[in-house]
Amino acid sequence: MKGYWIAHVKVDDAEAYQAYLALAPGALAQHGARMLSRGEDFTMLEGNQPSPTRAVVFEFDSYEAALDCYHSEAYQSAREHRLACADATVLILKGLPQN
Numbered sequence: 001m002k003g004y005w006i007a008h009v010k011v012d013d014a015e016a017y018q019a020y021l022a023l024a025p026g027a028l029a030q031h032g033a034r035m036l037s038r039g040e041d042f043t044m045l046e047g048n049q050p051s052p053t054r055a056v057v058f059e060f061d062s063y064e065a066a067l068d069c070y071h072s073e074a075y076q077s078a079r080e081h082r083l084a085c086a087d088a089t090v091l092i093l094k095g096l097p098q099n
Contacts, residue, residue, distance in 0.1 A: 002095030003066030004059055005033070008052035009088045016085035023078035031069035033058040049089060063094040 011017045028035075038056040060066040069075055070092060082088060 001063055001097060002059055002061065003063035004036075004057060004093045004095060005066055005070070006091045006093060007056045007088055008049065009054045009056070009082075009086050010050050010052045011054065011086045013085035017082065019081040020078050020086070023081065024075065027072060027074035027078050028058060028069060030074060031065050031072065032061050033066075033069060034060075050087060052089075059095075063092070066092045 036057040036059050038054070040054050042055050044051055058066075060069065070090070
């Protein structure tokens with residue numbers, strides 16, 4: 001089964017966020033992530049969290065690959081840069097069985 005990351009991010013310091021953006025794509029690529037959607041053009045219809053400024057969806061070959069990516073040393077290093085300048089909600093989701 002495929003795995004997916006769904007992230008909502010509220011960037012507080014766009015300049016500092018660039019350090020995260022410099023590292024995260026390499027970490028994601030190491031685990032075969034494919035970006036399905038990213039951007040600031042979305043409509044938030046429900047939720048109690050602060051309004052995100054961007055959303056992103058990645059597809060992985062498996063749920064396990066998505067989890068491994070998140071917990072990898074490379075992604076955690078990138079994440080450390082994000083923590084200081086953005087709030088994020090990251091959900092890792094199992095895909096539906098393929099018929």
